[in-house]
Structure formats: structure tokens, C-alpha cells
Amino acid sequence: MKTLFAAIFFVGIAVILLGVNIFFFHRPFPDGEISTNPEMRKRGIKCAKQEEMEMLAAAKGKKQVCDGNVSDACSSCSLNCR
Numbered sequence: 001m002k003t004l005f006a007a008i009f010f011v012g013i014a015v016i017l018l019g020v021n022i023f024f025f026h027r028p029f030p031d032g033e034i035s036t037n038p039e040m041r042k043r044g045i046k047c048a049k050q051e052e053m054e055m056l057a058a059a060k061g062k063k064q065v066c067d068g069n070v071s072d073a074c075s076s077c078s079l080n081c082r
Helices: 002-017 038-042 048-060
Strands: none
Touching: none
């Protein structure tokens, strides 16, 4: 029983320490969305749909095209045609 309480205590402390910026300073949670995160764009990380379309266009020797059939996760990629 002591082990269970110790584990719960340490997990609770870890959650509090990992969430200090969010809980106490009200800073926003880090943005993981590829299309809206400027750091990912700056490093050249692209949406999977955009990369797939670029590879298909290169394989066919054609210009990049967008048929507008993209998921919501890739709604703001540079090839989105909605």
C-alpha cells in the first residue's frame, strides 16, 4: 500500500512540475499543428498531404496541383484549394 501511495505522490508531483508554465503562468500550450506553427514552417516541415502531392507531381513531371480534397488537419497548407 505504501508503494501505491508513493507512486501516486510522485506522479502528481511530476504532473505539477511539468505543467508549471501552463497552470501558473497561463502560457499557451505549445502548438503542434504543422500548418499554424511558424517554427515547423521555418524548418521546412510540411503537411503530409502537401508532401505527397509534391512527390506525385515530381514523379509525373507535372506542376503541383490540388484537387481540394484535403483533411481538416491540412486545411491551411499552401496547396489547399478550398
